Amino acid sequence: MNLQTFIFFVLLSYTHAKFSFTDPFESCETNAFPPKQSDAAPRYIINLDLPPQERWTKLVTEKKNDVLALIGDIRNLTLSLVGEKVFKVIIDNLDKIATTLPYPFNEEIIGISKASGLNISEATLYNIFYEVFTFCTSIVAQDTSGHLYHGRNLDFGLFMGWNPKTHTWTIAELLKPLVVQLEWQKGGKTGLFTFSLDERFGLNGGFVGLLEWVSFLTREVMEEAKTYKEAKFMLSHTRLLAPVYFILGGVKSGEGSIITRWRDNFHTDDLLDRMSGSGSWFLVETNYDQWKTPPFFDDRRTPAVHCLNKGGQKNASPKLLYNVLSTRPVLNKLTTYTSLMDVNRGTLGAWLRKCEDPCWPW
Numbered sequence: 001m002n003l004q005t006f007i008f009f010v011l012l013s014y015t016h017a018k019f020s021f022t023d024p025f026e027s028c029e030t031n032a033f034p035p036k037q038s039d040a041a042p043r044y045i046i047n048l049d050l051p052p053q054e055r056w057t058k059l060v061t062e063k064k065n066d067v068l069a070l071i072g073d074i075r076n077l078t079l080s081l082v083g084e085k086v087f088k089v090i091i092d093n094l095d096k097i098a099t100t101l102p103y104p105f106n107e108e109i110i111g112i113s114k115a116s117g118l119n120i121s122e123a124t125l126y127n128i129f130y131e132v133f134t135f136c137t138s139i140v141a142q143d144t145s146g147h148l149y150h151g152r153n154l155d156f157g158l159f160m161g162w163n164p165k166t167h168t169w170t171i172a173e174l175l176k177p178l179v180v181q182l183e184w185q186k187g188g189k190t191g192l193f194t195f196s197l198d199e200r201f202g203l204n205g206g207f208v209g210l211l212e213w214v215s216f217l218t219r220e221v222m223e224e225a226k227t228y229k230e231a232k233f234m235l236s237h238t239r240l241l242a243p244v245y246f247i248l249g250g251v252k253s254g255e256g257s258i259i260t261r262w263r264d265n266f267h268t269d270d271l272l273d274r275m276s277g278s279g280s281w282f283l284v285e286t287n288y289d290q291w292k293t294p295p296f297f298d299d300r301r302t303p304a305v306h307c308l309n310k311g312g313q314k315n316a317s318p319k320l321l322y323n324v325l326s327t328r329p330v331l332n333k334l335t336t337y338t339s340l341m342d343v344n345r346g347t348l349g350a351w352l353r354k355c356e357d358p359c360w361p362w
Helices: 003-016 057-062 064-082 084-099 105-116 120-132 170-178 206-212 214-224 228-237 271-276 301-311 318-324
Strands: 043-047 134-142 148-156 181-185 194-199 244-249 256-261 266-270 282-285 335-342 347-352
Touching: 043 057, 057 064, 057 105, 064 084, 064 105, 064 120, 064 170, 084 105, 084 120, 105 120, 134 194, 134 244, 134 256, 134 271, 134 301, 134 318, 148 170, 148 194, 148 244, 148 318, 170 335, 181 347, 194 214, 194 335, 214 228, 228 244, 228 256, 228 266, 244 282, 256 271, 256 282, 266 271, 271 282, 282 301, 301 318, 318 335
Parallel strands: 043 181
Antiparallel strands: 134 148, 134 282, 148 335, 194 244, 244 256, 256 266, 335 347
């Protein structure tokens, strides 16, 4: 089945559900906040003072059954796409790669392997696999007093098992029980900035480029950077193979940026520059370059910008961000969770999402 046929198939299933695509400017969600407490993702602490092999043991042990259910489905899907022989080649090579990963990531993978019962190569593969099918919407906004808020939707599982009866993506539904809030602690302390990552697609890197382990850099930044400026420099200047968007928020007025990365260079869209220039008080990133128009078949940016402007800076708050991230098609059938971050207040929240029909498939 080619891409055009698959998209038609998904849209056809919506026709039977009497789904209609509506103008994204018809309405902005205003009543989604506060989210239900029952939808809150459980919270875990990752203690970086523990030996690397022990850091994930509690979490993986408690989520083992859900992990294996998700991976079993992904394994079957991968086998159907590439065949058993190709899958074996991938696994065999990843087994070699896993042994060469830098410390402490190699030790953490070993610990995850032991706790889950997966072999090391598969534990490595599904860390990569998670990155390959990720779509996101990230927002950094500042209120009139200079207080910063950071929000994000994770959309996951495109082209991975569409169920025409329930109008859901199979892998996205299997992922939801595994969504957790992680608080990274070192010496009992947490960080001084907020961060999210959005996939950037391109032939010069893209999916293949994720094998460069962009997540390793982000971990190093979260652990080592002491300020927003240090984090911004590291995310901007470290060589990468994969193109990516880093969305960063700080603790001071104007400390917000979208860092668009190529392998060796970068472009930044800074909140401070926008506020002093055009007067904008927010940044919105989906999965497309800021200076380009999003494709018509996946334009989450336009409705998000529209609803933020409609809400106004005087109403900038977790409520406004959550409502914007709950507005279709920013919220869609792929949306797994919504998170809200406020570094000044030291708060992080994540809630599982479900987009009831009529709702865009992506």
